[in-house]
Amino acid sequence: MKFMRKVLPFVLACALMLSACSTNASETTAAPTAAETTAETEAGGNTFTGTAAGFHGDITVQITVDGETITDIQVIEQSETENIGAAALPTLVEEALAGQTINVDSVSGATVTSDGFRAALEAAITSAGLDVEKFSQAAGGETTEKEEVTLDTDIVVVGAGGAGLTASLSALQNGASVVLLEKQAIAGGATAMAGGGTVVTGSQILEEDGVEDTPEQLKEDMLANGHNYNDEGTLDIYVNSIGAAIDWLVDPEGGNVEYSRPATSRTISAVGRGAAVVETLMDGVESAGGQVYLATPATELIVEDGTVVGVKAENDDTVYTINAKAVILASGGFGANDELVPEEYQQYVYAGAAGATGDALAMVESLDADLINMEFVNVQPNSIVLPSGLGQYCNPGVSGAYSTSGAFLVNENGERFANEQGNAYDLVQAMKPNTANYLIMDQASFDAFNAGMENSNIYTAEDVETWLANNGSSNPATVQGETLDDLAATLNLPEGSLTAAAEAYNAAVDEGTDEFGRTLTLKLSDDGPYYAVQMWLRYYATLGGLHINDQMQVLNTSQEPIEGLYAAGEVVGGLEGDIYMGGTLFGWAVTSGYNAGTSASEAIK
Ligand SMILES: Cc1cc2nc3c(=O)[nH]c(=O)nc-3n(C[C@H](O)[C@H](O)[C@H](O)COP(=O)(O)OP(=O)(O)OC[C@H]3O[C@@H](n4cnc5c(N)ncnc54)[C@H](O)[C@@H]3O)c2cc1C
Known part of the structure; x- marks a missing residue:
């Protein structure tokens, strides 16, 4: 699938060292998608609802049933992207109703929403006690010659x-x-x-x-x-x-x-x-x-x-x-x-x-x-991978983190490598040789990072809780450690590397600048917990x-x-x-x- 990106390399390491990681082996295969999410159902009169995860949150579908026929379908809850997923829902509803089928085609550009809609509809049909298999058949069935x-x-x-x-x-x-x-x-x-x-x-x-x-x-x-x-x-x-x-x-x-x-x-x-x-x-x-x-x-x-x-x-x-x-x-x-x-x-x-x-x-x-x-191809830094596999810019997150408390990027060796707040082009060039990039934050900078993203309606506080619980086994890879050494161990970075990077960073704050020319005024806290979010280069325009x-x-x-x-x-x-x-x-x-x-x-x- 075009948009899927692998989860953290350290997750693979966790699979090999189960005793050292809280992640369970079955979580190490891929990020979950909406279609894999368990749907919830609820009944009421001749209307029945089903809920499943869409791109940004739950999609709840309500069906009205007369005997074996679905007479109405309403989407009663959704928070999909305006003009993309949200705009796809009426088409999905129309096709499902006309064809009396769950098996509607995905609307291109809104695949995750389409998956969520189908799963929610299936849950509602299950809740109504109808024959899911019958409603799973494609509409029409016969191929007709095109006009x-x-x-x-x-x-x-x-x-x-x-x-x-x-x-x-x-x-x-x-x-x-x-x-x-x-x-x-x-x-x-x-x-x-x-x-x-x-x-x-x-x-x-x-x-x-x-x-x-x-x-x-x-x-x-x-x-x-x-x-x-x-x-x-x-x-x-x-x-x-x-x-x-x-x-x-x-x-x-x-x-x-x-x-x-x-x-x-x-x-x-x-x-x-x-x-x-x-x-x-x-x-x-x-x-x-x-x-x-x-x-x-x-x-x-x-x-x-x-x-x-x-x-x-x-x-x-x-x-x-x-x-x-x-x-x-x-x-x-x-x-x-x-x-x-x-x-x-x-x-x-x-x-x-x-x-x-x-x-x-x-x-x-x-x-x-x-x-x-x-x-x-235009490449930009400061990006995470959303659960859908699509890249997402994080400028509101990183600017909040860097202006609130200590925060810096490290590579797969746990070493800083660039002026994180410098010109985007230079940061791209610096990130390119790395096999992984992580934004390291203390509690204050992590909170500011998430506040920036939440205020831009990119994700919710609940999402962050889920990702932290997944401990890097799903996108966007987000992990927590009580100490920097704990964090380094979870990320599979060299022992002591993050502690050394933080000490050098805080010493540079005393100097007011660092070897990369970044002006520094805010130290990384001496107290945990600490957080890491995996950062990517993303491309979107050619x-x-x-x-x-x-x-x-x-x-x-x-x-x-x-x-x-x-x-x-x-x-x-x-x-x-x-x-x-x-x-x-x-x-x-x-x-x-x-x-x-x-x-x-x-x-x-
Ligand atoms: C997330 C994101 C953020 C961006 N932010 C900025 C920004 O801040 N500043 C900036 O300057 N630029 C930004 N860009 C880039 C800029 O928005 C695009 O370059 C510009 O909008 C492209 O416009 P367009 O009409 O050429 O292409 P599009 O808007 O992509 O429209 C092309 C259309 O053609 C359709 N199409 C393709 N093939 C066919 C076919 N065979 N038959 C019929 N239809 C077809 C496509 O489905 C699409 O709808 C951003 C792009 C993205 C994706």
Whole structure:
């Protein structure tokens, strides 16, 4: 399974040394998943409930029964991620009710929620005394031939994330008809998962709010950040058009998206994060007459004499041939595709969208499209692995820990190795050679770490209790020791290593700084208990992809535009160089989408 990461290496050691560890051998195989969790049931009249674990907490399903038939299904309790798991539940309910089956397909991108829903439904059916086996059969049963449908439109947009939605809306507002294809059952992709911070320059917003900046300055900063691996043509598009794109995005007659004001720097924040941006843009696309097909992946381009003239797409019951005057590829990155992600990154944990499988890159293969910067994947430090196996950033946790009491990172030898509060890029480079990284904390810094995570709704205090009880046998690996030596033993680190690291760290606090250049003011407590959380490098955005010109047309390897083919968003390579500047990928999605929609709709006029 793509997202699963192994639990701590020391758990394996525990399996070999059972007497030294409290962990029991059967716990050492893998982190538990929602589907493995025992469901609870409860009866009442002709309604029955069942509960099972979802992604963030319990999902409780209530069914109403008439004889052998389920007449209603309600989800009466859930705390799944808005716009991802929560948005998948109505689809699951509808399919289960229509098919009278537990055996509904997982909604892509919401697998853990889907597992939890099925387990809760099974528990409710068990509670009702119905035949679980009968309800476990797939709906329908017979395979029917798919309907063939042909559509004609001005523009087909592939992918309903930030880039695809802005491309669709700007094209619709410029008079084009648009078919928007999204392979997942829910729109949003990586855009819906992102914070919505957007790096802007040359916008009326910044001018009105008195923030001074120029496209030239942003370009210089992005080249420095990306270590000059950026494609300058793509970077020029961004720095010179983000201002106009954002002014359109916030305009009630344009994208109608709300950003926090006043702006205090060139990074502005979308109200309601990326998820709200997706919702607003989707409303806009639908109101402007866009035809949106969810759960309908584009499968191939239709090409005539080297010109792209449409797209083929297919869902569960229909095969579409969509003839169009232009196609905009906005299918996101390729982080979820191990065949495309360079091997060196695959040891890290993936934290991106499930739909980021690089489909468009396969679709352009026969057109000799130019791919650039395919070797660069954005890696970030400060990450844990959630029980689902998905990577999770912990910036709110680590910043709380480091500003409250002593806390530091060690490697598999129990040695400090970096300035934990330094630049993220440098910390990534320092973590890369390690086979394991642990954040060591005392009680105060551990409490602050968890408070930061809980306040960001990433997990709950109850979750922490469970993980501590699991003593590192499940993700996120979290362990406690009365002394630093106890902790080192549980982590299978060299004897005395953590005590030595803490002594050196506290001595550096007396000096005010350490050998890594970190400014230190807070000591690790002399008194236990102490805690360790295993920290990972995570990747989620990919930085390589299609090479484009200033009209957003896809170039071939002879650097000529492929007629009829445009691209926007993360599927385009080269903007960032070898690491992205926070807020510019989100900014690029909306800018390049706006540009591609405008450019393609102008070209076909
Ligand atoms: C957790 C997370 C946090 C992030 N935080 C930040 C941040 O703070 N700042 C920042 O600048 N950037 C951030 N990013 C990156 C940024 O959000 C993305 O690069 C950007 O939103 C990508 O937009 P997009 O429209 O190109 O792709 P997406 O939003 O991923 O949309 C692409 C869509 O295409 C669909 N698709 C794929 N293949 C097909 C097909 N064959 N047919 C039809 N549809 C298809 C996908 O399902 C998806 O819905 C973050 C990303 C993640 C995952």
